[in-house]
Amino acid sequence: MRQFTEEQTLFRSSYRQFLEEEIKPHMAEWREAGIVDRSAFRKAGERGMLMIWPDEKYGGLGDPDFRWDQIIIEETARAETGEFFATLHSRLVGPYFKNIGNEEQRERFLPKCISGETILAVAMTEPGAGSDLSGMRSTVRDMGDHLILNGSKTYISNGINADVVIVAGKYLAEGASEPANPHAMTLVIVERGMEGFSRGQNLKKMGLPAQDTAEMFFDDVIIPRENVLGTPGMGFIHLMEGLAEERLIAATGYSASARHAFDLTRDFVMERNVFGKKLSQMQNTQFKMAELDSEIDMLQVYVDHLVNLHNQGLLTANAAAKAKLLGSEIQWKMMDEGVQLHGGAGYMDEYSISRMFTGSRINRILAGSSEVMKLIIGRDIFSQNYQSMLN
Structure with missing residues (x-):
């Protein structure tokens, strides 16, 4: 319970x-x-x-x-x-x-x-830097009494509505021409109306049409010292510290969304007639739904377990990556099967499953793609920490 x-x-x-x-x-x-x-x-x-x-x-x-x-x-x-x-x-x-x-x-x-x-947003992603933040090209140059932000970001959620944006950029120490290392970053607080800060248009997407997503541009934006967040040069570490919770947030949503899609599909197949009987009476439908019900239940148990660990300060990056990977994959499987079991109706926007299908496709990409999650989990499997845990 x-x-x-x-x-x-x-x-x-x-x-x-x-x-x-x-x-x-x-x-x-x-x-x-x-x-x-x-x-x-x-x-x-x-x-x-x-x-x-x-x-x-x-x-x-x-x-x-x-x-x-x-x-x-x-x-x-x-x-x-x-x-x-x-x-x-x-x-x-x-x-x-x-x-x-x-x-x-x-x-x-x-x-x-x-x-x-x-309204808040965070700007990390660039055309050449998504899951791999070392490819970031935006810079934060230390000028002593202030900093200068230059660069651009893309696919920023809340990008139009946001009044305050936490922006990551490669840190250039005072007098330096290059970052100390690829992961030397600084987080700065950019506020609406700052000179040199502008936004592109609200980007059109495959799904989630009401979610404002935008490009952001920073042209010699003066950042006062009081708008530096955390320690200059330590931004990458600060970002990594929040990723486990971010992935738990994602997995929590995937589990709930999959369960809702399951309920909608169950109601639909109990009403839809095929070859003279309800679709829910077909063995294939029952087998598909039984499999999905089991997987979603197990996902929910794991998410609840991680929430409990997180409240105790024990959530690990590896466990959160597993939840994010499994959650996004199970959610996508549910959406795909849900559309299939809805038949032609599933392709119509008036049915919730259609919007949920297109809206969920991004989830195997954002907050770290499924491939990156596998990389994190795989590295942990062959680490000394994993071996010591087993022993």
């Missing part, structure tokens, strides 16, 4: 109601517009549902328990409102201020992030 507190169970009901009242009714309109309206973040903030973990002095609940965000992620999948990237804002980008920011930065940014007045 899944373990949530009574307070969290009540929160699940409240968050489900919030999505049904304030977000889901607008999704068709926002998909047409290509962007979720900023008011969605403010409404979540007004109800105390945007950020849970920050201390009360900033406006949060001060509870770091990941299960609060697990509920938010699961209910977002259930409501088919995944293009509302509140979790990216709240749990993926926001914690950088907690983990590596200073008190002045937390006091300056967190209250408006919690209220939804300020």
